[in-house]
Amino acid sequence: MSRTIGDVILDLQNISLRFGGVKALTDISFDVREHEIRAIIGPNGAGKSSMLNVINGVYHPQEGTIIFRGQERKKMEPHQAATQGIARTFQNIALFKGMSVLDNLMTGRLTLMKSHFFEHALWMGRAKKEELEHRKKVEEVIDFLEIQHIRKTPVSRLPYGLQKRVELGRALAAEPSMLLLDEPMAGMNVEEKQDMCRFILDVNDQMGTTIVLIEHDMGVVMDISDRVVVLDYGKKIGDGVPEDVKNNPEVIKAYLGAGH
Amino acid sequence: MSQETAVGIFDGTQTFPRLLFHHAKVRGAAPAIREKDLGIWQTWSWADVAERVRALACGLAALGFQRGEHLAIIGDNRPHLYMMMSAAQCLGGVPVPLYQDAVAAEMLFVFQDAGIRFVAVEDQEQVDKLLEIHEQIPQLQHIIYDDPRGMRHYNQPFLHDIHELMEMGRIHNRNHPDFLDAEVAQGQSDDVSVMLYTSGTTGQPKGVCQSHGAFIAAARGSMEMDKLDPSGDILSYLPMAWVGDHLFSFAQALVVGFTINCPESSDTVTTDLREIGPTYYFAPPRVFESLLTSIMIRMEDAGAIKRRMFHYFLGIAKRCGADLLDGKPVSFGDRVLYGLGNLLVYGPLRNVLGMSRIRVAYTAGAAIGPDLFRFYRSIGINLKQFYGQTEACAYVCLQPNRAIKFDSVGPPAPRVEIKIADNGEVLVKGPMLLKEYYQRPNDTAESLTAEGYFLTGDAGFLDADGHLKIIDRAKDVGKLANGAMFAPNYIENKLKFFQHIKEAVCFGHERSMVCAFINIDMGAVGNWAERRNIPYSGYTDLAGKPEVCELIRECVEQVNAALTEEAMVADSQIHRFLVLHKELDPDDDELTRTRKVRRNFVAKKYAVLIDALYSGKPSQFITTEVKFEDGRRGQVSADLKIIDAKTFPTVQKAA
Numbered sequence: 001m002s003r004t005i006g007d008v009i010l011d012l013q014n015i016s017l018r019f020g021g022v023k024a025l026t027d028i029s030f031d032v033r034e035h036e037i038r039a040i041i042g043p044n045g046a047g048k049s050s051m052l053n054v055i056n057g058v059y060h061p062q063e064g065t066i067i068f069r070g071q072e073r074k075k076m077e078p079h080q081a082a083t084q085g086i087a088r089t090f091q092n093i094a095l096f097k098g099m100s101v102l103d104n105l106m107t108g109r110l111t112l113m114k115s116h117f118f119e120h121a122l123w124m125g126r127a128k129k130e131e132l133e134h135r136k137k138v139e140e141v142i143d144f145l146e147i148q149h150i151r152k153t154p155v156s157r158l159p160y161g162l163q164k165r166v167e168l169g170r171a172l173a174a175e176p177s178m179l180l181l182d183e184p185m186a187g188m189n190v191e192e193k194q195d196m197c198r199f200i201l202d203v204n205d206q207m208g209t210t211i212v213l214i215e216h217d218m219g220v221v222m223d224i225s226d227r228v229v230v231l232d233y234g235k236k237i238g239d240g241v242p243e244d245v246k247n248n249p250e251v252i253k254a255y256l257g258a259g260h
Numbered sequence: 261m262s263q264e265t266a267v268g269i270f271d272g273t274q275t276f277p278r279l280l281f282h283h284a285k286v287r288g289a290a291p292a293i294r295e296k297d298l299g300i301w302q303t304w305s306w307a308d309v310a311e312r313v314r315a316l317a318c319g320l321a322a323l324g325f326q327r328g329e330h331l332a333i334i335g336d337n338r339p340h341l342y343m344m345m346s347a348a349q350c351l352g353g354v355p356v357p358l359y360q361d362a363v364a365a366e367m368l369f370v371f372q373d374a375g376i377r378f379v380a381v382e383d384q385e386q387v388d389k390l391l392e393i394h395e396q397i398p399q400l401q402h403i404i405y406d407d408p409r410g411m412r413h414y415n416q417p418f419l420h421d422i423h424e425l426m427e428m429g430r431i432h433n434r435n436h437p438d439f440l441d442a443e444v445a446q447g448q449s450d451d452v453s454v455m456l457y458t459s460g461t462t463g464q465p466k467g468v469c470q471s472h473g474a475f476i477a478a479a480r481g482s483m484e485m486d487k488l489d490p491s492g493d494i495l496s497y498l499p500m501a502w503v504g505d506h507l508f509s510f511a512q513a514l515v516v517g518f519t520i521n522c523p524e525s526s527d528t529v530t531t532d533l534r535e536i537g538p539t540y541y542f543a544p545p546r547v548f549e550s551l552l553t554s555i556m557i558r559m560e561d562a563g564a565i566k567r568r569m570f571h572y573f574l575g576i577a578k579r580c581g582a583d584l585l586d587g588k589p590v591s592f593g594d595r596v597l598y599g600l601g602n603l604l605v606y607g608p609l610r611n612v613l614g615m616s617r618i619r620v621a622y623t624a625g626a627a628i629g630p631d632l633f634r635f636y637r638s639i640g641i642n643l644k645q646f647y648g649q650t651e652a653c654a655y656v657c658l659q660p661n662r663a664i665k666f667d668s669v670g671p672p673a674p675r676v677e678i679k680i681a682d683n684g685e686v687l688v689k690g691p692m693l694l695k696e697y698y699q700r701p702n703d704t705a706e707s708l709t710a711e712g713y714f715l716t717g718d719a720g721f722l723d724a725d726g727h728l729k730i731i732d733r734a735k736d737v738g739k740l741a742n743g744a745m746f747a748p749n750y751i752e753n754k755l756k757f758f759q760h761i762k763e764a765v766c767f768g769h770e771r772s773m774v775c776a777f778i779n780i781d782m783g784a785v786g787n788w789a790e791r792r793n794i795p796y797s798g799y800t801d802l803a804g805k806p807e808v809c810e811l812i813r814e815c816v817e818q819v820n821a822a823l824t825e826e827a828m829v830a831d832s833q834i835h836r837f838l839v840l841h842k843e844l845d846p847d848d849d850e851l852t853r854t855r856k857v858r859r860n861f862v863a864k865k866y867a868v869l870i871d872a873l874y875s876g877k878p879s880q881f882i883t884t885e886v887k888f889e890d891g892r893r894g895q896v897s898a899d900l901k902i903i904d905a906k907t908f909p910t911v912q913k914a915a
Contacts, residue, residue, distance in 0.1 A: 135299075136298065139298035139299040139300075140298060142298075142299065143297075143298055144409075146525070148299075148524045148525050148527065148528050149524075149525065149527035149528045149531070151299065152531075202410065205412070205413075206410075206412065
């Protein structure tokens, strides 16, 4: 493999997140290195999605520091995360159902558009040239994900597995340097999972994108991730390469119950 | 001027490379190949194609490609793969296209048989297959791939990006500017131009060696009959290894000079068809059938007014559409109604199908249902049938314009002679016949009669007008226990004309009655079941539903009724049948890659079911192993009901 894992680009230190009295995350620290595939696993309600939302700027932790590319950030909104090159997909598909695949992917380019609203509305100035450039990039994503045949199909008419792929496409259209995937393979059949794994690996390998993913399919996680962090009840109970995590007694306990 | 030159040069000494460079000279700027890439149709002119072919040929020569050598070609219809064919021919080599969906083990045979050293493939998927069998084919030296995606980490020295090959060739061409022209000039018309492997319904596939002259003669014949001209467009989407695609997308394109269009991917063919609007189109009957099925399903969802209009005008079209196309007399009233229908229904329908610009459409490969055939002709699409084998460049019979008979494949094509042997087998002779089977002199000798006729292996007869009518494969035609003729294909085709039946296999040779296996059509039957609120979980479940069995029984009984009207086959009515629990599949060796039933294999594999059919059992349990596309294996099992169909007394017609 020519892909080399680089320095730490995202460092989360002692993150705690509370909703009133509910402690979603307690004192969690881990880091993400450039070009790696980092998995977050844990039983239901462990705080995985909350963690992703913290990285993404949707939630603001009460305690702890987040250092992204050497800069500490205190409060950040999701759109700022997007402009910094962080894109994500959602556990429940969050596409524009009535719009075509192509249009959905074009929305992924939004943060990269420079021309003004009125220029677009009146189709003047830079708008046309810019649209062509963005369309080209989107077409490359379509080609990459092999979804040419549904380019003009409204998203609501697509089967679930394809919608997931389109959502990945929209995230890729933003040309992110870091991609957050929230259960990209939930509810898929074996073949769709295989495809999705291949796409994730290809994205990571060919575009050098750093990937943070939440996934329940242990086979998939152990196969494709470089390092895995394990959460349970909002606490970190394991962190390391898949092999270590697999043999960690705490992890086994959390997954299989205390009796084992 | 260009057109006359194109026709004037057929002096019997032509080769495909010379035709290519001829087109590059006389119509250099005209489009030769289009391909949809990144959502946009990209065009290569004849001059572009000639330049690339030159570069590729020189590149191949630089790698050590020899005159007479084979170049395997594996992939979807990609412009560069067509160019590779030409490049090999420029050097006097022989392209050997393979079916791109074949698994590695199936390709192994061809690689060993043809002693292939060079192969051009589409993408990583095909490269992976070759690496899988690489150790078994030590002679393989160079793999050239078109699409670099995913190939970054492959560092084997024998892998070459096609663009690197082209660059290498361009340098070679600069250093030896006269090299390629001299190579092309050495080519002779009776050199082998391509080797196509027969699908192998029986035994191992055989490599059919066809000369430049043979394919040029075949292409020229169809050009003259259908008045093809360089302004045409064709969509090239059928496997390159199939003789039909080689005739239409390669030979005819080079002889006539029309444009070939490569779809974006195999999933986008319908959309691409609509965008290109080809003038010339080929599809096997099942494609026409699935198009019609999808229209009918969509029309059922349309509003009441539209639906009534649609059916009213289809009625008009049925009454007079085909006659109008054939130029037969039609009453003034019907002409007016048809004109109105054309405006409101047929025109938009042709547009939706992507067939607005069609001048000629062809179908072949299997029998087409008369209703289906009539439907397309009645809405103004000049759909015709042809007949021919790989060994005859798919060029034996063509239906001429204005003299279409639904149940025949037409009179012999220009310069083709047909004779019927005493046993009913069709014999053909003409310039399009094969040069030989590769390294099989015995097979070559056996396939030809002393007078040079090729034994097609099909049973048929010429009717009063000299049109050829095909009954079945000669070797499949058997006898029932009472001595009556049994032509399984003939009956199966009648069954397959029903949209709910995808495949059928009939048995009856040396038996007292005819029994059948039926495969339902998942799309059509699934839709039918949904409309009746019949829940089902998958193919096996759907196939076992009593309602479905009842539906199929009705179809079978209609076939039985129809068979009574034809004295020759009246005894072949189907007495008992069952609906198979799995689809017959080429991956399980039940069908050939061209989707023809391998009858003997199926009979052996499902012997227990045949016994059950003939022993009068009401049902039979069976477990079958299936191979999935990713190579895994699984099992399906079901308790199959055996159903008795009503048979009808034979109607004795006065002679």
